[in-house]
Amino acid sequence: MAERYVHVLREPSPDALNMVNLVVACASHPDTQIAQISYQFWYQLLKALKEEPEQRARREAMLAPTLLQLLPIFAKSAAYPEECDEDDWASTQEDEFRNFRMESLYDSVLDVSELVSPLQCLHSFLPVLAAQVDKAGADWRDRKSTRLN
Numbered sequence: 001m002a003e004r005y006v007h008v009l010r011e012p013s014p015d016a017l018n019m020v021n022l023v024v025a026c027a028s029h030p031d032t033q034i035a036q037i038s039y040q041f042w043y044q045l046l047k048a049l050k051e052e053p054e055q056r057a058r059r060e061a062m063l064a065p066t067l068l069q070l071l072p073i074f075a076k077s078a079a080y081p082e083e084c085d086e087d088d089w090a091s092t093q094e095d096e097f098r099n100f101r102m103e104s105l106y107d108s109v110l111d112v113s114e115l116v117s118p119l120q121c122l123h124s125f126l127p128v129l130a131a132q133v134d135k136a137g138a139d140w141r142d143r144k145s146t147r148l149n
Contacts, residue, residue: 006044010045011059012062017066020063021066024038024070026038042070042108043111046114064115064117064120068121071109071113074109075132077105
């Protein structure tokens with residue numbers, strides 16, 4: 001529905017922002033097949049904003065806080081699911097997940113980053129990336145200490 005009414009939703013009215021927030025909620029669904037359904041909307045929104053360049057800056061400024069919510073969601077979606085063991089994961093599952101990350105997710109990140117400033121994107125991504133680095137470091141220390149014991 002959001003794709004159908006993208007020209008209405010590019011106007012940052014309270015109702016339009018509520019609908020865009022609903023699409024953000026869909027994008028955050030843990031099942032990537034469900035989340036992926038919303039990704040085409042971000043591309044359509046970008047195209048709609050480009051149609052009237054004189055209005056684009058105003059519209060993007062109003063939509064930016066909502067759009068920046070997507071970047072941490074996308075970063076979380078790019079991580080392997082916690083319940084999977086990469087060694088036991090079937091190659092078809094891994095291939096599907098990699099294709100999802102490299103095609104759908106990557107394109108959506110580019111679409112959103114084109115709608116807001118690179119600096120805002122970086123500020124949105126940094127806490128998520130820092131948390132992932134900290135978690136990876138803790139996991140590595142746990143594995144190392146287990147091997148030494």
